[in-house]
Amino acid sequence: MTIEQQVQLPTATKLDRVLFGDNQFFGVNHMSEERARAQAIRFQRTDAIMTVLDDAIDSGVTSFMCTTHDRIAEVVERVREEPARYEGFAFMPCMPYAHKYADAVTELGMLGALKRFLPEEGALNAMLRGSRSFATKDIEGIVTLLVDAEMAMFRGVPTPVVWLQNVVTDLLLGLGFQDAFRIFADHVRTRYGAEPGFITMNLPMLVPALERAGIENPLVCANINKIGFRMSGGIDAYREALAERPFRAVAMSVFASGAIPPQEAIEWIFSQPNLESIVFGASSRAHVAQTVALVREFAP
Incomplete structure (x- = not known):
């Protein structure tokens, strides 16, 4: 039994x-850098990641908001191999994963990195599109090329x-590239039949920019x-945007990296207007179950 089954609406997910x-x-x-290092060591094996994901699924969570880290490709492959076990489980890719590109350029050079990340399907077309884009500064070709490359692992x-x-969102925002x-x-x-989402460190600035872009x-x-x-612009600006702007908010850092007690954090976040979802990370079955139970208690 999931917290809330995903329903396809005419204009939104x-x-x-x-x-x-x-x-x-x-x-x-x-x-905590020390805790971060300990977690990185613990999850070096894909089996360890899958154990936590299985705990989340068993608690009723069916949506995984993930980066396009190379290890996620291994997770996707596990899910593909067991369709019955993971029926209804959805990935929500967050792209691009900047460290992956930086490491590839360092290791392979610019052209080598481009070849590595090109989608397998239509690779020649993608290569030509990418070359033309860089030559003409065609932002549309660059954006679509990178999206297609990142989405290849989720087939x-x-x-x-x-x-x-x-x-990327905040870089484009700062440069004024709203198009x-x-x-x-x-x-x-159009290509993936998916809903676009935007992650930002400055919500009060981004939402009006998306409106101006016609989204x-x-x-x-x-x-x-x-x-x-970590709320750039201050909490009052965020609360004003939540109350007055037409957008659907997904909250991260709800617990402020452990600075807010779980019940207090969840009760407060779901008292805010216009909130669609929260995204949280956990490494234990108990933490996942606690968060899910609190959401069931306080979410309207």
Whole structure:
């Protein structure tokens, strides 16, 4: 029994109240470097990742908001191999994974990195499109090429939402390239039949920019929590945007990396207007079960 079954609407994807994240699998912890290192060591094996994902599924979580880290390709393969076990389980890729590209360029050079990440299907077309894009500064070709390259690992599994990572979202926002948001959204919808989402570290600035780009009622994921932890622009600006702007919010860092007690964090976040879902990471069955139970208690 899931928390809330995903329902396809005419213009939007209805999200589960709880999305499971992958920071803990790759040594990301915003409060403790020591804990991050310990988690990175623990999850060096794909079996360890799958154990936690299975715990999340057994607790009723069916949506995995993940990066396009190379290890995720192994997770996708496991899910493909057991369709009955993972029926209804959906991936929500967040792209691009910047460290992957940086490491590849260092190891293989620029051309080698491009060849490595080209989609297998239509590789020649993608290569030509990429070369033309770089030569003419055609942002549409570059954006669609990168999306197609990142999506290659998810063939054969459900991907109802595709997210643009904050490292790119906020760069485009700062440069004023609002057209790129529309290009990304259109490509994700038309090629993959998915809902586009945008991750940001500055929600109050991004939402008006998406409106100006003509993206209606967008999915936006940002840090939202009771103490204003990592909320650029201040908590008041976020609460104003939640109350007044037409968008669908997904909250991350809800627990402020452990600074807010779980019940207090969940009760507060679901008292905010316009909140669609939360995304959280956990490395134990008990933590997953506790979070799911609190959402069931406090989510409207």
